[in-house]
Amino acid sequence: MGKVTLVPRSAGPHVTTFDTLLFNTINVFPMFPLFLFTNKNLDLINTHMPELKRVKISHIRGKLHILDLKEIAKWVKEAGGIFCDEDLNFIQWSQAVKNFYQFKCLRDEDLGKEAPQALSYVEHFAFFLNQQDSEDFFAYWLKVEVKLRKEHQSKLYAFDGNMYEQEWTLVYVERISDSKYASSSLISPPTQTPSSSTSKAPSCKPEAPPATSKQPF
Structure with a gap:
């Protein structure tokens, strides 16, 4: 039991609390999985x-009780x-991301936003959010974000901008390649009629797909 602060129903923006x-x-x-931090x-x-x-x-001294993450995932x-x-x-x-960052700042009461891990997560998440077409590319870079975040959590790697840029280049190439394939698959062979001046059979060779303009990285 402790001091309880009541929040008005019409308080406005969503108020995030952590047990x-x-x-x-x-x-x-x-x-710790990120999905637990959605509103x-x-x-x-x-x-x-x-x-x-x-x-x-x-x-652990005092026989600390914690949550069972596997059971929580199943329950959620x-x-x-x-x-x-x-x-x-x-x-x-x-x-x-917003809730997780707030959680990390609260976890380190002394340094808060200046804590090394909090700053590292700012760089990590901001890298993906600040990329051009970030939302459109989301399905392609999410798996990379999860991989890099787990590496940071398990091995305490510092943010490496050059390595992140290399990973984003691969994401970009994969996304653009899929776009080109999707565009070419929509092109159907043109319908031709026999020419009145010749008895040759109409050509069934499809026209070449239009070149896809490459967006700047």
Whole structure:
């Protein structure tokens, strides 16, 4: 029990809150999934926190209780929420990023936004958000973002702008290649009629697809 602050129903913007168990859990399992930080999933977790399964960490002093991440993912799925990072859409991902960053700042009470990990996540997430056509390319770069985020969490890698640029080049090439394929597949062979001045059969050779203009990187 502690001091309770009531929020008016017409308070305006969504107010994000984090239960203490979330902080305890991420201290033990730093590879924390982003999908738990969407507005909907945070509301589900906060509302049903008393009934969520806990795990006792016996080797930690005081035998700390944390949340069972696998059980939460299963429970969120049954409740109709997103239960996998790769299933997030751009809006959900953007929500989760904002909430996750706020969570990381609160986790380090002394440094807050100046904490090394918080700053590293700013660079990480901002890299993808600030790319040209970021939202249109989302389905192509999400898997890269998840991979790089997990590498940072597990190995504590610092942000490497050059390596991120190399990864984005591959994303760009994949996206543009798919666009060219989709454009060419829509082109059907033109219908030709026999010429009145010749008895030759009409040519069935399709016209060449128009060249796709390459957008600047």
